[in-house]
Amino acid sequence: MEPMISDTAAAERLLAELPPAAAVWCSGLRKRYRRRTAVDDVSLTVGRGEVVGLLGPNGAGKTTVIKILLGLVRPDAGEALVLGHPARDPRARARVGYLPELFRYQPWLTASEVLALHVRLAGVAVPAQERRECLAAVGLADRARDRVGGFSKGMQQRLGLAVALVARPELVVLDEPTSALDPIGRADVRDLLLSLKARKVAVLLNSHLIGEVERVCDRVVILDRGQVAASGTLAELLGKRELRLRLGEVSAEAEARLAAVGRFTRSGDSFTVALPAAEDSASVPDLVADLVGLGVRVHAVEPARISLEDRLLDILRADDGGDRS
Amino acid sequence: MTARIVFTIAALTLQEAARRRVLRALAVLTVALLTLSAWGFSRLVEVEFDGSALTSGEARLVASQLLNLVMFGLSLIAALGTAFLAGPTLAGEIESGTALAILARPIRRQAVLLGKWLGLVAFGSGFVAMAGLAQFLIVWATTDYWPPQPVTGLALLAAQTAVLLTLGLLLSTAISPMASGIVAVGLFGATWIAGVVGGVGQALGNEGVAQVGTVSRMLLPTDGLWRGAMHAFQDPITLARFDGPALRGGFPFLSSASLTTAYLAWTGLWVVLVLGLAMASFRRRDL
Numbered sequence: 001m002e003p004m005i006s007d008t009a010a011a012e013r014l015l016a017e018l019p020p021a022a023a024v025w026c027s028g029l030r031k032r033y034r035r036r037t038a039v040d041d042v043s044l045t046v047g048r049g050e051v052v053g054l055l056g057p058n059g060a061g062k063t064t065v066i067k068i069l070l071g072l073v074r075p076d077a078g079e080a081l082v083l084g085h086p087a088r089d090p091r092a093r094a095r096v097g098y099l100p101e102l103f104r105y106q107p108w109l110t111a112s113e114v115l116a117l118h119v120r121l122a123g124v125a126v127p128a129q130e131r132r133e134c135l136a137a138v139g140l141a142d143r144a145r146d147r148v149g150g151f152s153k154g155m156q157q158r159l160g161l162a163v164a165l166v167a168r169p170e171l172v173v174l175d176e177p178t179s180a181l182d183p184i185g186r187a188d189v190r191d192l193l194l195s196l197k198a199r200k201v202a203v204l205l206n207s208h209l210i211g212e213v214e215r216v217c218d219r220v221v222i223l224d225r226g227q228v229a230a231s232g233t234l235a236e237l238l239g240k241r242e243l244r245l246r247l248g249e250v251s252a253e254a255e256a257r258l259a260a261v262g263r264f265t266r267s268g269d270s271f272t273v274a275l276p277a278a279e280d281s282a283s284v285p286d287l288v289a290d291l292v293g294l295g296v297r298v299h300a301v302e303p304a305r306i307s308l309e310d311r312l313l314d315i316l317r318a319d320d321g322g323d324r325s
Numbered sequence: 326m327t328a329r330i331v332f333t334i335a336a337l338t339l340q341e342a343a344r345r346r347v348l349r350a351l352a353v354l355t356v357a358l359l360t361l362s363a364w365g366f367s368r369l370v371e372v373e374f375d376g377s378a379l380t381s382g383e384a385r386l387v388a389s390q391l392l393n394l395v396m397f398g399l400s401l402i403a404a405l406g407t408a409f410l411a412g413p414t415l416a417g418e419i420e421s422g423t424a425l426a427i428l429a430r431p432i433r434r435q436a437v438l439l440g441k442w443l444g445l446v447a448f449g450s451g452f453v454a455m456a457g458l459a460q461f462l463i464v465w466a467t468t469d470y471w472p473p474q475p476v477t478g479l480a481l482l483a484a485q486t487a488v489l490l491t492l493g494l495l496l497s498t499a500i501s502p503m504a505s506g507i508v509a510v511g512l513f514g515a516t517w518i519a520g521v522v523g524g525v526g527q528a529l530g531n532e533g534v535a536q537v538g539t540v541s542r543m544l545l546p547t548d549g550l551w552r553g554a555m556h557a558f559q560d561p562i563t564l565a566r567f568d569g570p571a572l573r574g575g576f577p578f579l580s581s582a583s584l585t586t587a588y589l590a591w592t593g594l595w596v597v598l599v600l601g602l603a604m605a606s607f608r609r610r611d612l
Contacts, residue, residue, distance in 0.1 A: 070429045072612040090431040098429040102422030108344035120333050121430040163426055
C-alpha cells in the first residue's frame with residue numbers, strides 16, 4: 001500500500017505543479033454541413049494571456065471553429081478543451097466572454113439590463129458599479145437606461161463587447177468585433193484589446209482587418225478552406241525581412257560584402273538585400289560600417305518589413321496554386 | 326445552479342411577453358371580446374322568444390352555452406397568443422443571433438428551454454385566470470349565473486394553453502418562428518374540428534366517426550382539456566333537464582362528461598414527452 005500512496009501523492013504534486021491548462025486547445029476538429037466541409041482537421045492552441053488572431057478569407061471556417069469551441073456547434077470529429085474543460089461542458093464557458101459575428105441582444109431590455117442578465121447567467125457576482133464601468137469602457141455610459149431596440153448597429157456591437165467583457169473573463173472570443181464600427185470605434189477596440197493583453201486575459205480574435213491583428217496579436221493562425229494554412233508568432237510568419245539601400249560607387253568587393261549578408265537585387269543605385277530570419281541586431285550596422293570602409297557612398301538605409309497582409313496573400317495564393325497543380 | 330438559470334430565463338420570458346406588442350394585442354382582443362359578451366349577456370335577459378321571455382331554466386342553459394362560446398374565444402386568444410410567443414422566443418432568437426450570446430454562457434440548453442417553457446406557462450395561465458375571471462363576473466352581473474367549478478375549468482384552460490405552447494416550443498426548435506406558430510395553431514384548430522366530428526359521430530351512434538374525436542384528443546390533448554373545461558363551466562342541474570342528442574356530444578359548446586384522471590395523467594405525460602423531445606432536438610441543434 002505504501003508505494004501506492006506515495007505514487008498518488010507524487011501524481012497530485014505533479015498535477016499541482018503543471019501550468020494551468022491552455023485557454024484554448026483543440027485538435028483534429030472537423031465539421032461538415034451537408035455536402036460542404038466547413039472545418040477540416042483544425043488544431044490550434046491559445047495560451048493563457050495570449051492574444052491569437054484568426055485570419056482567412058470568407059468561408060474559411062473561422063466562425064465555425066469559434067462556435068465549436070463555445071459548444072454552439074457540434075464537431076463531427078476532434079477534441080476541444082476550453083480553460084481545461086471539454087467544450088461541450090458548460091463549465092468550460094464559466095470564464096469566457098464572447099462577441100458573436102451575428103450580434104443581437106434582447107431589444108426589449110435596456111443596455112444595463114442586458115449586462116445584468118449576462119452576469120446572472122455567468123454565475124458571477126459583479127457589482128452594479130463595475131457593470132457601469134464596463135458600459136463606459138465601450139462608450140455606452142450615457143445609454144445604459146435606453147432600450148437596445150433603439151440602438152444602431154455600431155452601438156449594439158459596442159454593447160456586445162461590454163457583454164463579452166463584463167463577467168470577468170479569462171478568455172475572450174471576439175468574432176469580427178469591428179465589423180459595424182467607425183474608425184474611432186475600431187481604435188477603441190484596439191485599446192480594449194491592448195488592455196486585455198495587459199491584464200493577461202487570453203483573446204481569440206477573428207478579424208478581417210489585418211492591421212488590427214498585426215498590432216495586437218502575439219500569434220496568428222491562418223485558415224483557408226477549413227484547414228490551417230499557416231500559424232506562428234508574427235516574427236515567425238513575417239520572418240522574411242529585407243534591407244533597402246541606396247548606394248553610390250559600389251565596387252565588386254562591396255557587392256561581395258552585400259552577398260555575404262543575403263541574396264540581393266540591384267536596379268540602378270538601389271539595392272535590396274534579403275536579411276536572414278534569425279538576424280542579430282549587429283548585422284545591419286556592421287554591414288554599413290564595412291561598406292563605408294570599402295569606399296561606398298551610403299545615401300539611404302531602410303529596413304523593409306513584409307506586412308502581414310502581403311504574407312497572408314502569399315500564403316493563400318500558394319494554397320490556391322497547390323490546388324490547381 | 327440550474328434552477329437559478331431556469332428561473333432567470335423564465336423571468337426574462339415574462340418580461341419579454343410584458344414588453345412586446347403581443348401583450349397589447351392580447352389585451353385589446355380580450356377587452357373587445359369581454360365588452361361584446363357583456364352586451365350580449367345583458368340583452369339575453371330581456372330577449373323574448375316566441376312572444377314570451379325565457380324561463381329561468383332556459384336562460385341558464387343559454388347562458389351556459391354562451392359562456393362556453395365566449396370562453397372558447399378566450400381560449401383561442403390564449404392559444405394564439407402563446408403559440409405566437411413560443412415560436413419567436415426560441416426559433417426567432419436562434420435566427421436573429423440573440424441565442425448565440427446567451428448560450429455561450431455556462432448554462433445548459435435544456436435549462437434555457439425549461440425556463441422559457443415555465444415563463445410561457447406562467448404567462449398563459451395568468452392570462453386565462455384574469456380574462457376568465459373577468460368573464461365570469463360579467464356573466465354573473467348580467468344573468469346571475471355563476472359556473473359550478475370555476476377554478477377547475479380555468480385550470481383546464483390553462484393546461485390547454487400549456488399543451489399548445491409546449492407543442493409550439495418543440496416546433497420552434499426545428500422550424501422557423503412564424504411557421505412554428507402557424508403549425509401549432511393549425512393543429513389546435515384541426516383537433517377541435519376532429520373533436521366536433523367525433524361528437525357528431527357519437528350523437529348519431531356511429532362508432533367509426535366517434536373514434537376520430539377520441540384519437541385526435543389523445544394525439545393533441547387541447548380539445549379534450551377544452552371539453553373538460555366546458556363541463557366545469559355549465560350548470561349540471563339545468564343540463565340534466567334538457568337531455569337530448571346535444572348532450573351526447575352533438576353540440577360543440579356543451580360537454581356531457583368531466584375528464585377522467587387517466588386522461589389528465591396522459592396529458593401530463595404528453596407535456597413531459599413533448600418537452601423532452603424539444604430538449605433533445607434543441608440540444609443537438611447547431612447554431
